Amino acid sequence: MFRTKITKPPDVTYFDEAMKTKNIFKAIAFSIFFIPVWVYSQGNFDFEKALRIDFILSGDTQEQTATIANYLTSPNYYGSPDQTHPDFDYGSYRILLTTPDKQDTLFTKGFCTLFEEWRATAEAKHKKRAFKQTIETPFPLQEVMVSLEFREKTGDFTTIMTEKFSPSTLITKINPANFPTKIIHGSNVPSKKLDLLILAEGYTSTETENFFEDAEKMVSELFKTPPYNKLRNKITIRAMAVTSIESGTNNPRKDEWKNTAMGSTFNTFGTDRYLESLSTWKIYDYAAAHPRDHIVVLVNTKKYGGGGVYNHFSITSAGHPQSARVLIHEMGHGLAGLGDEYYSSEVTYSGFFDLNTEPWHPNITTLVDFERKWKDLIDESVPVPTPEKNKYKNVTGLFEGAGYSAKGIYRPALNCRMKANEADGFCEVCKLSIEKVVNFYSK
Numbered sequence: 416m417f418r419t420k421i422t423k424p425p426d427v428t429y430f431d432e433a434m435k436t437k438n439i440f441k442a443i444a445f446s447i448f449f450i451p452v453w454v455y456s457q458g459n460f461d462f463e464k465a466l467r468i469d470f471i472l473s474g475d476t477q478e479q480t481a482t483i484a485n486y487l488t489s490p491n492y493y494g495s496p497d498q499t500h501p502d503f504d505y506g507s508y509r510i511l512l513t514t515p516d517k518q519d520t521l522f523t524k525g526f527c528t529l530f531e532e533w534r535a536t537a538e539a540k541h542k543k544r545a546f547k548q549t550i551e552t553p554f555p556l557q558e559v560m561v562s563l564e565f566r567e568k569t570g571d572f573t574t575i576m577t578e579k580f581s582p583s584t585l586i587t588k589i590n591p592a593n594f595p596t597k598i599i600h601g602s603n604v605p606s607k608k609l610d611l612l613i614l615a616e617g618y619t620s621t622e623t624e625n626f627f628e629d630a631e632k633m634v635s636e637l638f639k640t641p642p643y644n645k646l647r648n649k650i651t652i653r654a655m656a657v658t659s660i661e662s663g664t665n666n667p668r669k670d671e672w673k674n675t676a677m678g679s680t681f682n683t684f685g686t687d688r689y690l691e692s693l694s695t696w697k698i699y700d701y702a703a704a705h706p707r708d709h710i711v712v713l714v715n716t717k718k719y720g721g722g723g724v725y726n727h728f729s730i731t732s733a734g735h736p737q738s739a740r741v742l743i744h745e746m747g748h749g750l751a752g753l754g755d756e757y758y759s760s761e762v763t764y765s766g767f768f769d770l771n772t773e774p775w776h777p778n779i780t781t782l783v784d785f786e787r788k789w790k791d792l793i794d795e796s797v798p799v800p801t802p803e804k805n806k807y808k809n810v811t812g813l814f815e816g817a818g819y820s821a822k823g824i825y826r827p828a829l830n831c832r833m834k835a836n837e838a839d840g841f842c843e844v845c846k847l848s849i850e851k852v853v854n855f856y857s858k
């Protein structure tokens with residue numbers, strides 16, 4: 416998130432000084448010794464532009480395949496060398512960029528997919544489907560191995576695709592779209608901030624101002640919600656008014672279909688309120704115009720709904736009275752890797768979480784490895800498991816029922832934004848997790 420090139424480490428000074436004094440022999444001697452160190456520590460990436468990896472995940476409940484569709488590059492990545500290895504291990508998948516000999520891992524990023532959610536539906540038991548995915552990394556300056564890995568139910572990662580990428584390969588260069596853009600919060604000066612990018616979906620060219628108003632309403636609500644209220648100085652928010660030919664979004668249950676920029680739709684996987692877009696690559700095409708640590712798609716409809724997939728994007732309708740609360744919940748998934756703390760709903764995932772494995776989500780536990788979750792945040796006076804009593808509504812405890820299951824999966828609080836829109840806000844565990852992620856992107 417800062418634009419300056421990586422400064423040379425002290426080692427290089429010796430080389431430069433030697434050249435100045437024309438002491439070639441000394442310079443050669445130093446270069447032999449120091450250049451490999453310099454290449455390694457100078458940084459392996461250009462953090463101002465992205466390597467965008469478009470790939471397809473396909474398969475069914477039993478098997479999956481990952482296939483690279485295209486390598487692309489776009490400006491405005493603005494990551495930093497401090498963001499190559501997160502200090503949290505979230506996501507059902509991860510991408511690794513390693514040296515060609517695989518001895519050094521240069522970059523790692525966890526992510527989730529709509530494909531894995533679909534794999535948990537009944538449909539996936541008898542048919543195969545393919546999903547478009549995208550992951551962006553800083554642009555490698557040397558040849559790297561690109562590996563995609565899947566987190567098995569045991570918690571171990573399995574490599575599902577690996578291949579060499581060379582920066583000299585001819586790749587597609589994205590020429591970013593140019594739509595009216597407003598800085599909703601912060602300033603446009605590239606700096607060490609979490610960059611949120613809100614994209615308009617289903618707004619026509621005459622509805623640009625409506626979009627900016629809707630985006631501002633969302634942001635205002637976001638900053639009223641802890642922990643975002645105290646993280647304001649670490650966040651920049653831009654809104655880009657992408658225009659659609661038609662206003663609104665697809666509503667399959669009412670047979671309403673709209674020609675919109677990002678093809679958003681309700682009724683994803685047969686759940687009416689599940690608003691999503693399968694046009695991932697289009698969304699990332701538009702997002703290339705600005706820095707984007709996380710993308711939010713704001714859909715021009717009054718109907719309730721949304722979705723959030725970790726390190727993919729968050730999406731929500733803009734016009735429902737609960738829209739801002741939904742967005743804050745979905746960003747819990749999309750930005751911070753939080754799991755759902757609810758367990759009774761129309762969502763039709765069967766066995767999404769394995770009760771014999773500790774989920775990677777920071778805010779839910781199967782008690783398989785509770786030590787590494789929030790155990791140390793529970794006061795001695797709070798019984799474990801914690802009864803569903805009003806008496807415990809403001810404490811951190813261990814409440815049974817979470818992750819779409821009434822039994823065997825536990826959550827940290829009686830209520831939380833990851834459980835219900837009616838909750839006052841996030842529980843302590845979710846607050847700490849969000850703070851950790853925002854701090855990572857702003858360092």
Ligand SMILES: [Zn+2]
Binds near residue numbers: 827832
């Ligand atoms: Zn929570």
